[in-house]
Structure formats: structure tokens, C-alpha cells
Amino acid sequence: MEILRLVLLLLHLLGFAALFGGLLAQARLPEKRVNDLMRDGAGTAVLAGLALVGVLEAGDGDVDHAKVGVKLVVGVVILVLVMANLRKERIPQGLWALLLLLTVANVAVAVFWSPVHGSY
Numbered sequence: 001m002e003i004l005r006l007v008l009l010l011l012h013l014l015g016f017a018a019l020f021g022g023l024l025a026q027a028r029l030p031e032k033r034v035n036d037l038m039r040d041g042a043g044t045a046v047l048a049g050l051a052l053v054g055v056l057e058a059g060d061g062d063v064d065h066a067k068v069g070v071k072l073v074v075g076v077v078i079l080v081l082v083m084a085n086l087r088k089e090r091i092p093q094g095l096w097a098l099l100l101l102l103t104v105a106n107v108a109v110a111v112f113w114s115p116v117h118g119s120y
């Protein structure tokens, strides 16, 4: 089970990296759009995150549902915004900035929302 958790965590982090990279690569571009990296990254991060919760629930670590709830809402908002703007020629700067902010916010929740002893 631990190997499965670690493989899912790797996928989860690669998903986050692709989403963040797809956003950051456009930082200096005058026009922004939803690229394939953002689409695949957001999808992978959310799906692997859900699977991680399943593995943690099945294991002996108890899961901080409030923390996971916040991450799920933020992750789904990111995914919906990305999928809804996938076919657009360009997206507003404000939407690009919001997606970047939400992605960094979910990392901050993952890292700083201190886990109760023995849980995520």
C-alpha cells in the first residue's frame, strides 16, 4: 500500500508541476491561453489526489477531511476553469493569474496546513 501511495504522490506532484509549468511558461507572453500541459497537469493532480485520499483512508493514517475538502474544491475549480477555456484562442490575464494563484494556494495548503499527528 505504501508503494501505491508513493507512486500516486509522484503522479500527483508531476501533475502539479505540469499545471504550474504550463502557467509559468506564459508569464512573459502578452497573450495567455490554456495549453495541453495545464489540461493534463490539472487532470492528473486532481485524479491522483483523489486516489491518494482513497489509499490514505484505506491505510491506518486518518485523513484531515477539512484539509482534503479545501484541496478538492480548489482542485475542481482549477480543473473546471481549465476545461471550460481549453478551446479559446486566448484567456484574460486575470484568469491566468487566478489559475496561478489557486495552484499555489493548493500547494500552500498541502505544505502548511499542519497535519494532525499520523494523518494527512
Ligand code: HEM
Binding pocket: 005, 009, 012, 013, 016, 019, 042, 045, 046, 048, 049, 050, 052, 053, 056, 068, 071, 072, 073, 074, 075, 076, 078, 103, 104, 106, 107, 110, 111, 120
Ligand atoms: C491542482 C491541485 C493540487 C495541487 C497543486 C496539489 C499539490 C500537492 C502537493 C505539492 C503535495 C505534497 C505535499 C507534501 O508532501 O508535503 C500534495 C499532497 C497531497 N494532496 Fe494535493 N494538490 C492538488 C489537488 C489535490 C486534490 C484535489 C486532492 C484530493 C482531493 C489532493 C490530495 C492530496 C493528498 C492526500 C496529499 C498527500 C499525500 C501523502 O503524503 O500521502 N490534492 N498535493
